[in-house]
Amino acid sequence: MRKQVRQKLIKEILQENVIYKQEDIVEKLNARGINVTQATISRDVKEMQLVKLPTQTGSYRYSMPTLKEINVEKKLSDTLSESYVSSAQNRELCVFKVLPGSGPAVANLIEQAKYPEVFATLGDDATVMIFAYSEEDAIKMENKLLNLINIG
Structure with missing residues (x-):
């Protein structure tokens, strides 16, 4: 699978689910029939500049970076x-x-x-x-x- 397609799917997964760790992304992609390793997801997380945000329960979840609105x-x-x-x-x-x-x-x-x-x-x-x-x-x-x- 091409990286751009995989990263688009990761973005969708983050929008649809609360993701606490990279292994959760691997599981969600595997459930969609896309076999990836945690190392691949780790590279995607870095390249996509995903951030970890605190939840109300005190844990952290992955999120897309906030984009600055420009005029x-x-x-x-x-x-x-x-x-x-x-x-x-x-x-x-x-x-x-x-x-x-x-x-x-x-x-x-x-x-x-x-x-x-x-x-x-x-x-x-x-x-x-x-x-x-x-x-x-x-x-x-x-x-x-x-x-x-x-x-x-």
Whole structure:
């Protein structure tokens, strides 16, 4: 079994059960027909950065690490402000030229923001291509992103 699939299952197990020790994870995976060793689970626990939280009874259980909530639009605004070169829109497409190395980060932040106008993004080293659902949506996205960096 691939590591990513196994770790996804571990996450599900943690959400559905109270897990006190790594052996409990091994047992739950074995019950699903997935044979793993405790050593494998130990590596997964470390890689997934699982944490042990106290329970009301004084014992400890495994949990996923808490993720810091980030303001995606603020991060996008900051990143785009620092890297913006130019933009253009044509039909359902919107292209942003950015400083070299910034394209993947900007594309990823646009995806994380889950703008309803965006079908998909593609970011290379210095370009971000935004695929919108319509020409109107592409225009909206260009304006929205330019307004984020006070250029609109």
